[in-house]
Amino acid sequence: MSFAEDIKRIRLSAILTQEEFAKEVGVAFATVNRWETGKAKPTIKAMKLIDEYCKKNNIDFNVGEEVAKNE
Helix, strand or coil, X not given: CCHXXXXXXXXXXXXXXXXXXXXXXXXXXXXXXXXXXXXXXXXXXXXXXXXXXXXXXXXXXXXXHXXXXXX
C-alpha cells in the first residue's frame, strides 16, 4: 500500500474530511490533498504527527514502515 493510500485509509477510518484531518494533524488542507494524490510526501515531523493521531484514535499506522518506504 502506498503512503497516499495509507493516508486516505486513516482519514476515512476516522470519518474525516481532508480539511478536518489536516486540522487534527496540524497541517494545511492542501498538504493532505497532495499526500493523498501522491503529489507530495510528508516530512518526518508530519509522519510523527500522523502517528500520534493514529495512536490516540486506535488506528493502525506504522510510521517506521512508512519512513523506510519513503527513503
